[in-house]
Amino acid sequence: MKNAIVITGTPGVGKTTVSREIARSEGYRLIELNSLAMEVGAVSGEDPERGSMIIDEPKLKRELAKVLKSEGAKCIVEGHYGEVVPPRFVEKAVVIRLDPRVLRQRLVERGYHPAKIDENVQAEILDSCLVNAVDAFGKGAVLEVDATRLEVKQLVSKVIEAIAGRGNEPGSVNWIALLQKEGVLHEFLH
Numbered sequence: 162m163k164n165a166i167v168i169t170g171t172p173g174v175g176k177t178t179v180s181r182e183i184a185r186s187e188g189y190r191l192i193e194l195n196s197l198a199m200e201v202g203a204v205s206g207e208d209p210e211r212g213s214m215i216i217d218e219p220k221l222k223r224e225l226a227k228v229l230k231s232e233g234a235k236c237i238v239e240g241h242y243g244e245v246v247p248p249r250f251v252e253k254a255v256v257i258r259l260d261p262r263v264l265r266q267r268l269v270e271r272g273y274h275p276a277k278i279d280e281n282v283q284a285e286i287l288d289s290c291l292v293n294a295v296d297a298f299g300k301g302a303v304l305e306v307d308a309t310r311l312e313v314k315q316l317v318s319k320v321i322e323a324i325a326g327r328g329n330e331p332g333s334v335n336w337i338a339l340l341q342k343e344g345v346l347h348e349f350l351h
């Protein structure tokens with residue numbers, strides 16, 4: 162049974178904020194991938210350069226399959242590596258997008274190392290999470306929501322609409338074209 166909604170996107174776009182709110186208001190069970198990975202011991206180490214966890218993906222996949230199989234309720238599974246959710250459980254995947262300029266500012270405020278900021282901002286520009294979601298779940302199951310200029314409440318409504326099938330299909334966001342049009346693309350290419 163397809164009982165999982167995946168909410169994914171580059172670190173900092175607002176996945177956790179939105180997923181907690183939607184789980185609470187719509188009555189989904191919430192599975193946060195980073196927390197589950199730690200709980201079940203699916204963390205195989207730490208990447209010292211990135212200061213991030215190295216996920217044992219096969220193990221996390223097996224654990225997700227167990228949890229989703231035994232869970233009667235609908236679940237929201239959120240994390241930036243949403244493609245680890247076994248596709249047979251996935252009803253829809255929503256990729257939250259954020260203007261790279263806003264994302265960069267948010268990651269600066271979070272105190273991320275400059276190299277990590279660049280890496281994440283470039284991943285957003287290159288549609289990295291979107292491409293991974295489409296590869297894993299197929300174009301028909303994936304929707305994009307642009308969070309730029311939306312308050313949390315507005316973003317929550319848009320994501321609920323997307324889960325209901327009223328959203329933008331993959332390819333609706335094109336940061337390269339936008340940044341080029343506004344004459345700032347060069348600032349992101351170094």
Ligand SMILES: Nc1ncnc2c1ncn2[C@@H]1O[C@H](COP(=O)(O)OP(=O)(O)OP(=O)(O)O)[C@@H](O)[C@H]1O
Pocket residue numbers: 170171172173174175176177178179240241267308311312313316
């Ligand atoms: N729509 C929004 N408008 C303004 N700020 C927001 C919005 N959504 C989230 N934020 C803020 O942005 C920051 C990042 O949000 P959040 O932690 O939800 O992102 P995330 O995608 O879960 O990141 P990570 O992948 O690192 O866990 C938080 O400080 C949050 O309060």
Ligand SMILES: [Mg+2]
Pocket residue numbers: 176177178
């Ligand atoms: Mg988060």
